[in-house]
Amino acid sequence: DLSDNNLSGGISSELMSLTSLVSFVAQRNALDEALPLVFSPNLRDFNVRENAIPGRISEFLGMHPNLEQIDLTTNALTGPLPNFATNSPVSVFGVSFNSLTGTIPVSITSAPNLAVFHAGNNSLQGTIPSFAGNNGSMTRLELFGLPGLEGNVNSVFNSTDLFPSLQHLELSTNDMTGSIATTVGQFTSLTYLSLHGNAFAGSIPSELGVLTNLATLNINSNAFTGSLPSEVGSLTNLVSLLACPNQLRGSLPPELGNLSTSLQRLFLCSNQFTGTIPSEVGLLEGL
Template sequence: MEMLQLSVNNLMGSIPTSIFNISPLQIMSLVLNNLSGNLPSNIGLWLPNLYAILLGGNKLTGIIPESISNASQLINLGLGVNAFMGPIPKSLGNLQLLETLKLDENNLTSGLSSSSPELSFLTSLVNCRHLQRLHISLNPLDGILPTTIGNLTASLETIYVDYCGIRGNIPSEIGNLSNLAFLNLAQNGFIGFIPSTVKQLGKLQRLYLHNNKLQGSIPNDLLCHLRNLGDLRLNQNELSGLIPECLGNITSLRYIYLDSNKLTSITPISLWSLKDLLEINLSSNSLNGYLPPQFGSLKVATLIDFSMNQFTRKIPSTIIGLQNLVKLSLAHNKLQGPIPDSFGSMVSLEFLDLSYNNLSDVIPKSLETLSHLSYFNVSFNRLSGQIPNGGPFANFTIQSFMSNEALCGVPKFQVPTCHTSSLHHLTRRLTLALYICLSIAFIILATTFVLLFIKCQRGNKTPTNVDLLPTITPPRITYQ
């Protein structure tokens, strides 16, 4: 037997020892079962012809045997999502044909020595000249990336080293991995700056550096060279300064996460030219300025979160262009003016948070047509008028409308009842009075105009008579 494929069943218990005696075996795939127990210490000696051993998604325990390096034909080693413990064997570097190494989601350690905190097993992988995929996420490695990471094979395409407790700086040598497409160093303890050498990774498609302690600005030329970048996540760091202007030139971008940093100034106008952007999150920064009319040009976007900033002025009516938007949060800003009635046309909207602003006027009744809207919050504004009660508003509570000026509606919202009939009657009376006043003013104005016209006509005849007086006066007669 050369191939054993029993993946995605409900197999339990240990892997029978007899399976490891099948020396011609080349592929063993037992992925996604409930297998437990240890791997035999001589696995590499008993199965020398293996080129793929895939045991991910089980409950296997114990250490990874050093002897696995004796299976010199091994191309694919997949032991992820188990409960393996102990150090990652440095002997893995002897697998010179290895292309895929997946050890993620275990309890593996780095085997640090007392003299060096560096992850030395990564140095041993320099010998694996065909390595393309390196996945060691979610292990308590608790060390420092060695500068030798830049000596890994140029064929390396993916590195996933997130949630590993790695500290220190990101080595600038990482820029040597010229074929890298996915780089995930998120959820660690990295400090210092983003290496400028990252701009050398021209084939990079995903850059995940979020949830670290990185500082400094986002270098403008860092992003300008990453023309294939589709997913950028630098959120939850300590980055400061401006959002690079050239971000809008990377037309391949689909996801931008820069939230929870210390970014300042306005958003670059080029950002709105990313017509294919799906998600953008700039929340929890110190961005200011206003939302331009081009805000509505992100026509395919499904998530926009600009909350916890200092945006001012009105919400542009061009927001009607965001027909695919599912989640929108503009909370905790300084926005003013009314809520645009065009929100009622955004039929995909499920989440809308406009709380903690200076919005005024009424809540548009058009929002009743948003059948998918499940979260709505306009608390802490200056809204007035009736709270709509149709459509999704039937499911909302007082938590959505707290601390506004003069809202009214049904009792469940804990606001005064709207006196719609009295208000309508008062409106009719005011309208009638206005018509009467305007009519009287028109009559007075017309009468005044006629009188002035007559007076002007009479005034024009008097000088004519005076001029003619000398011609009609009788001649003088003497006393005699």
């Protein structure tokens, strides 16, 4: 582990050729040369996040027979994402905060063991490809800050059988459309759901009330309509409810008072709510 130093330059091919090397971690340094083209055949963990590494990601990283965790977050990487092998062992793949271009290969989203995938704040575009090859291991999906990422959000919400363990879903500040399907109620492991800064519309389904593990619900800066369903009062672990601006209307549900022991942030500004403020809101001691 070479983390948290001031190392610069590159990663030598001699080092990466060591057959006994299983883990290479050099996060939070100043590495500023392109990634090596050779990787130890037994390497399982490659973490160089928070450096200044330029250039492209080698296709061999995605084809490596043993690599399980790849973290390239916060560098200066360019070019397309690599393709993954059909039976790739990768479980964690992080490339957020780079300058990557092109589309997201279906070979990545269909990787059978992929549990964590984040690729936010790049210049990726196109639509979210199918996750059909994933064996249901996905727990964290973060695709945010991708203004070229289009498509309907229900490509995710209508794939509940592919995401039985999903806990963290971040699809913020993209160019996505659609509404929240009622099937969202089947994502019972979700603790974090952020859809802010897209073009989502339609009503907020009452089925959200089934997600009792949810701690953050962020639908800021969309075009949601209808009322705030009373079922939000069932989200007794909810810490943040963020829903402004939208086009929500009607009265505020008194069931918000059920969140007295959990809720710390309630943002409902710039909507079209009417009526009086329910007295139950006064029970929200954490605000």
